[in-house]
Amino acid sequence: MPSAAQSSEVTVLLARVRAGDSTALGSAYAAVYDELKRAARAQLRRMRDAFQTTALVHEAYLKLAGGAQLAAVDRNHLLALSARAMRQVLVDDARARKADKRGGGQDAMTLTAALGSGDAAVVEVLALDELLASLHKLDERAAQIVELRYFGGYDEAEIGDMLGISERTVRRDWRKARAFLLMELAT
Template identity: 75%
Template sequence: METPAPEAPVTQLLARARAGDAQAMSAAYAAVYEELKRTARLQLRRMRDDFQTTALVNEAYLKLGGAQLAANDRNHLLALSARAMRQVLVDDARMRKSDKRGNGQDALTLSAIDMDAGNRAAVDVLALDELLQSLHRADERAAQIVELRYFGGYEETEIAEMLGITDRTVRRDWRKARAFLLAEMGT
């Protein structure tokens, strides 16, 4: 795995972007671009979708508002990007679902509510989005952990660093979130 770029330069670039420097946001995004591509690649491999990695990263950037993005630091930028990737995939799933012809395609599914066990449940991306919205209402941090872990592909230690909490708290919230999601799915 590639070593992430130091946080300070990205944080400085984001501060310049918030101050009105139009090129700074592009430079900050470019600094984390390879990590975002890795995240997108993992997500798309899990989904077996025909979305291109670069297209997902670029669509997420556009979804974030590009130069108008007001991320505070590198971790915040990565978390916002993971959320934007989720939104892009949800929008794509909605578009596919609303397509009257269907083109004979199978439903877009995600596999990973039970990521720790070898058997991965297939979950429709729209259903997962609704479940995450319910979880967000019940426990915002747990929903953010699911989003970062599932859509961002981040490990527990990375999530703990991003959210400023301990690994143990991430594991506890992850277990709680999985239990909530499985209960909501009726499993």
């Protein structure tokens, strides 16, 4: 867990980003970089994918920096947006790899270290992404919790802090979301 000073520093940097300071996003991201690498490493280990940790974190940054105006208000919000960006990067990569397997024509640009590895991870990421979209329509907070746990690698206490809810609520919503996902996978 970061100190209050570190969290405050990120909040100030994000305020500068919202005010138009283009260099502040890089500084804010650098302040949470080690935590993002830890989360990415845990996620990729679970997936048994050859996607490189550093590449995933950097691609997530590029997604955040290249998109619409960043609206993160504090450290926790930046981490949540980064988890969502990592999800998008992994889904985009999985779709490209799947299209390549179907003879998509040109070689797809991929960030994985070894092409052809992690085929099961491709299917898992795409299936989970579709299920999360369905869950988001039913229960937005439960979908956020799944995204933060699965794609962000955060534990219940960290998620509770990020979302401003108790660990008990995180556990309850996690059980509900997991039941929904398992039910949908079984059909």
